[in-house]
Amino acid sequence: MTLDADTTSTGRVVKRSNPVKPDLDSRTSLPLPRPARRRSPVDRWSGVVWVAPALVMYAVFVLYPLGQSVQFSFYDWDGIGQATPAGLDNWKAIFTEPELFGSVVHAFILVLFYTVLPVSTGLVAASLIRELRVGTFNTAARVxxxxxxxxxPVAAGIAWTWMFSTEGLVNQSLRAVGLESFTRAWLGDFTFALPAVGIIGFWLSLGFCTVLLLSGIGKIDPSLYEAARLDGAGRIGEFFAVTLPGLRQEIAVCATITTIAALASFDVVQIATQGGPGYQTMVPGVEIYRLTFLEQRVGQASALAVFLAALVLLVIWPIQRIGRHE
Structure with missing residues (x-):
């Protein structure tokens, strides 16, 4: 506050107070911003204190075991006795032993069932459900x-094992429509065992992809569909011109999660076939379990585990790049 002096007709001096006007920016007539308060050392380190427990847990249960796996991958070790250096032999075996390399190939085949088919089918299903009126049928389809x-996944594996058995629902349905010659023990057939496991993965992934893509379609501006129709685009034209570009991020999320599930699959394969018949459905996750607990080849299992982790990162990286690209 400042005091100004005024002189009245009687000669008395009267002091009146005026509020102090804030400093104004001559260009905008807005108050000038106050200089930022300098952060104290306590403020700078407070965030680290809050994150530290999570970092410690991550280091103990993720980074340290990962480092141990990398170390064990260069040794021959049964998990109990003395470890002996093996050099790069465990890594070479991944590409030279048919069982190990075949498990990696099978994992990439499962990507077709876990990722490509669910994402493409989910896109079609989400587009069709969008056209349905909000009501009982729409809700039932989503559920x-x-x-x-x-x-x-374990429960799903058990249920599908029953359905794929010789007297299961699949073979009974084939007999009911006169296709008895196509019946077989699906999970025990050398040709159809891997596709049968893939169908289980497809069934598990389809719902997630469909619901996520449906939520993405709900965020697309309806005026874009109206503009496409005014330009003469039909249903297919709307799908490729509006829906597909608008779901780039959702498709990337679906592809990322389902690809990781395919490459690191374990539970469904272990329950349904345990990698059989023979090695026809062997995948890296089951092979790592078998090498560690059944054959006590911890060094070889560690090499395969580290290779699988690197492979997942290598495959996921371009998917994430595409999803973020505008």
């Missing part, structure tokens, strides 16, 4: 598609 996602 039916999402039910597999809430089931544990």
């Amino acid at each position: 039916v598609l999402f039910v597999p996602q809430v089931l544990p």
Whole structure:
């Protein structure tokens, strides 16, 4: 506050107070910003204190075991006795032993069932459900598609094992329509065992992809569809011109999660076939388990595990890049 002096007609001096006007920016007539308060050392380190417990847990349960796996991958070790240096032999075996390299190939084949088919089918299903009126049928379609996602993969593996058995639902359905010659023990057939496991993965992934893509379609501006129709685009034209570009990020998320599930698959394969018949459905996850606990080849299992982790990162990186590209 400042005091100004005024002289009245009687000669008395009267002091009146005026509020202090803030400093104004001559260009904008807005108050000038106050200089930022300098952060104290306590403020700078407070964030580290909050994150430290999570960092410690991550280091103990993720980084340290990963480092141990990398170290063990260069040794021959049964998990109990003395470890002997093996050089690069464990790494070479991944590419020279048919069982190990075949498990990696099978994992990439499962990507077709876990990722390509669910994402493409989910796009079609989400586009069709968008056209349905909000009501009982629309809600029922969403629930039916999402039910597999809430089931544990182990339970799904057991259920599909029964359905793929000789007297299971699949063969009974084939007999009912006169296709008895196509019946077989699907999970025990050398030709169809891997596709049968892939169908289980497809069933588990479809609901997740469909619901996620549906939520993405809900964020697309309806005026874009109206503009496409005014330009003469039909349903297919709307899909490729509006829906598909608008779902780039959602497709990337679906592809990332399902690809990781395919390459690191274990539970469904272990429950359904345990890698059989022979090695026809062997995947890296089951092979790592077998090498560690059944054959006590911890060094070889560690090499395969580290290779699988690097492979997942290598495959996921371009998917993430595409999803972020505008």
